[in-house]
Amino acid sequence: MAHHVRWGILGAAKFAREHMGRAIHAGERGALVALATSSTEKAAPFAAYAPGLKVHLSYDDLLADPEIDAVYIPLPNHLHVEWSKKALHAGKHVLVEKPLAMEATQFDDVIAARDSSGKLAAEAYMVVHHPQWAKAKTLYEEGAIGTIKRVSVAFSYDNRADTSNIRNNPETGGGAIPDIGVYAYGTVRFVTGEEPSDILSTCIERENGVDVWSHVTARFPSFHYSSVVSMRMAPFQEVVFHGDGGVMRLTAPFNAGVYGEASVEVQDTSLEVTRWRFPAINHYVKQVEAFNASVLDGVAYPCPLEFSKGTQKMIDMIWAADRA
Template sequence: MRPLRWGILSTAGIAQKEMLPALQAASDCKIGAIASRDLARAETVAKRFGAQAYGSYAALLDAPDIDAIYNPLPNHLHVPLTLQALAAGKHVLCEKPLALSLAEAQQVCVEAKRAGRVVVEAFMTRHHPQWHRAKALIAEGRIGRVRGVQALFSYCNTDPGNVRNQAGIGGGGLFDIGCYAIDAARFFFDAEPEAVACTMDRDPVFDTDRMTTGAARFAGGGQLGFMVATQSTLAQKLTVLGTEGYLELDAPFNCPPDHVAQLVLDSGADLLGQGREILSIPATNQYQAQAEAFVRAIASPMPQSMTDILGNAAALEAMTRAAASGLWEHIHPDQGQAGDEK
């Protein structure tokens, strides 16, 4: 099998720090090209990773020897460049959030189906074995029926030049890290939220949400509660609460590749840990696992489901409405339908 040849749109920090090294280590992957609007910058990074450099995104997309695109551009460029990549016949792994609206997500799904190409939103967390083990424990009934998911994700970034602090291009906490909480709840409930509520505190200068608290209601009464912050201390927590126990994931969103995660399974026998079991999860590079899963998705004869792309976009859009209205906002069940096949 010929390795999947990747083209990287931009020299973004996440590409250099996480994705490019992961692609070097991943099976059946080869870094083919790196593009930047600054050719010298593209050449510097491309030299490090043994790749071709391009001075424009269009030139990379036109390259006939590139099979797949990794898109880590600022949020407002996710959809336009993903659509251009699909039109050029490339598969796309796009950083989260793939879209800033449900309509945009639906457009991507329709075009992916038309092009016969795979598009995946890059939630690398789903590929960490800690998440897989937690999901398996739930399936085995070890915590009973899942009733709640609670998430905390916080960091401190006050740089006015950082894209996360620019409201006009999709910056702010909800889009940057709130999407992880939403995706986690959808993953562990294996369902779509029916309604959401949200409140935001906005930076007076950036106008981005620097602290956001959200809630989502699932069928049967299951609930998500989360808090995300971009100007507070570093913190990550994720708890899955069941009727007969709970799970606590270790460094749930940015688990270091050399860290042996300690997944907590607690029966709730008491508050002092008498019913607690610590499960060691092998150290894993979740970005490498994500790349290898992407290769398998392309090779699979099974139709690609667009449910995750559409479900995340619908929930994020509803959260944005809820923050503006101060009300619970409902999500219609048919919002995850358009383009839901390969």
């Protein structure tokens, strides 16, 4: 049995260069060994922290490399399904950036390719690998806030000046909801285990064909949900779970260590607050290590494609409600 996973990356994306490439190389039981890019200049920053990096001049060449076990795909959103299927058909395990697809039904072909290949395929949904979210889920399941009544989520940043950013381009699957709405919606599903029954309201602002601000309310079986997601507001992020026995608040829930220190706070009915802190934890590394363990040991992966498809279903419901 192999003792480590040999990783390749399709494309020299900035996020891969600054975050995921480093996490792949730092994660236990894995190593970044190859990159596919037509520019040797773009490969240089990767080689700086992954000495001996092999550079392939095309994505197909990397997929044909027998010394690659798994590929990370940080390509523009509209290319995720195509290259995930190609990688699986080439016999590689796949970790693909979110969102994997633009519609929930598009997950089905990737799931079928995963099953027929016997390889692991997953969306890079790093937050569920962070102990902050594991603690929140445990506290919720233990009844720390009693019966849940309300959940509110806010996640924003401002990239209006970065006009060339793929998130500002409708042709590449841009928009705030595909980019960060997956966190505002999926994490609530992760903690509560519930799926939305109805989208109650949508208010979405668009620029150049992409959503840049949205306020969404929804009904889940046990609670009312409200969220604001934007890439035209000052940076902010917070998640609040409100029950009849307490309030649970997550700080830095989505960019732990960048936006601020991750923590979970529970305020009980006497207004006493208990806080759990999670400093200096890299959820990208945790994600890679969970992936490696699943590949090498066969343990269940914490965030399967079926879960990610559920988040896309909620996004599809939001789009449909907004068109109605």
